[in-house]
Amino acid sequence: MSLSVFSDIRRLLDEQQFDVIHLHEPMVPLLPLVTLGFSKSVNIATFHAFQGTRLNRFWSLFTRGLFNKLDCHIAVSTPAREFVSKYYPAEYEIIPNGVDLDRFSGENSLNKFKDGKVNILFLGRMEKRKGFKYLLSAYLRTKKQFPDIRLIVAGGTQPLKELRPMLKSDTNLDIEWVGQISDSDVPKYYHSADIFCAPNTGNESFGIVLLEAMASGKPIIASKIDGFLEVMENDKEGVFCDPENEEELEGALKKLIKDAKLRASMGKSGRLTAKKYSWDIISDEIEDTYFKAISKKHSKVGK
Known part of the structure; x- marks a missing residue:
């Protein structure tokens, strides 16, 4: 400067x-x-x-x-x-x-993800505190029981080196590594998701990504950390899991994957909650x- x-x-x-x-x-x-x-x-x-x-x-x-x-x-x-x-x-x-409600209120999803699979969205940088490795582990186990699911990884680069051994076991993992996305494309990815996941391990003062997902009408799976507890209630707008707990993440994924009505109900509750933060x-x-x-x-x- x-x-x-x-x-x-x-x-x-x-x-x-x-x-x-x-x-x-x-x-x-x-x-x-x-x-x-x-x-x-x-x-x-x-x-x-x-x-x-x-x-x-x-x-x-x-x-x-x-x-x-x-x-x-x-x-x-x-x-x-x-x-x-x-x-x-x-x-x-x-x-x-x-949160800008108008920005996330539409249904402008991406056509390439409209194939009947349940889309799980992770949106964030590839930093350890974002907890992606725990979501990845939970997703890979869940994929064995529910083959028609997809993990969309947006906002970050390619997987960390420590995660690559986890990805060598199978080529048909249905993981879309989107990388960095433009600000204008962020709502499109929320609208393309059936479930939004925020497996952060801590050091978040506020859950703005949770509010964006709520404004988009999407159910959430999130870590039970201070910043997220400020904006979301368990079993209302989504499901809380203990940080770094792959088993709880897996259980939450399976719970929402197999219950479309529950996903819709949580998404509806999320929209109502988001209005308070307009x-x-x-x-x-x-x-x-x-x-x-x-x-x-x-x-x-x-x-």
């Missing part, structure tokens, strides 16, 4: 004289922190993170003065609030992430915090 960005930010803030500046992860170098440093506006912050490093404690001491410039603190979930409070104690209002609702909550913060700051100035 060029050093000129510092003067550019300062000039922009001086010229525009914003009433409110809303920063996401404001204590993260460099752009949010610099903006906060130069800001003379009402400063709102949203915190998303749920994991850090050993440097967090030191960094929080170093940036305490800048943190004190914040007029309102928002966390996207209880886990996010608990994490940030360890380093920056303050009052935090929980306002979750929103951006129309969430944006109103955020706007309310703006007015409260402005009023609070003006009352302090008046004193």
Whole structure:
């Protein structure tokens, strides 16, 4: 990043004289922190993170003065609030992430997956914390009993090296390695799925992928982790499994594969739940915090 960005930010803030500046992860170098440093506006912050490093404690001491410039603190979930409070104690209002209902409301699925097979979707990077290897193991065992199923792997690259031995046993596995997909194609993959799986092992502050699946009307199999527990209820919008538990994943897959009515019922419940997280609702909550913060700051100035 060029050093000129510092003067550019300062000039922009001086010229525009914003009433409110809303920063996401404001204590993260460099752009949010610099903006906060130069800001003379009402400063709102949203915190998303749920994991850090050993440097967090030191960094929080170093940036305490800048943190004190914040007029309102928002966390996207209880886990996010608990994490940030360890380093920056303050009052935090929980306002979750929103979901664009219109984006996921259609039925624009991909024709190549319309062949009668039950499609199981995994959408995420090939990182260990995403838990794909546990889903893969469960799928391979399930495939022996239910041959007319397919696993669609989107958003990641080819399988990790540690997974390749698992894939050599049979060439007819019906696994589609899609790789990276465009943002515009994401709804198409949700709509092509009969079941959405999120076998994450942890370190998720919020279940945005679960909300996207719900908005698409799809039943979910997900790990029972803090961020996901915030948005989904077991046996309502989907099925929870203990993290890293291949047997529970296998059982959940079989349960949903053989019961189309249950899949439809969970998908319907998911759509209703997703409506609570509509951006129309969430944006109103955020706007309310703006007015409260402005009023609070003006009352302090008046004193």
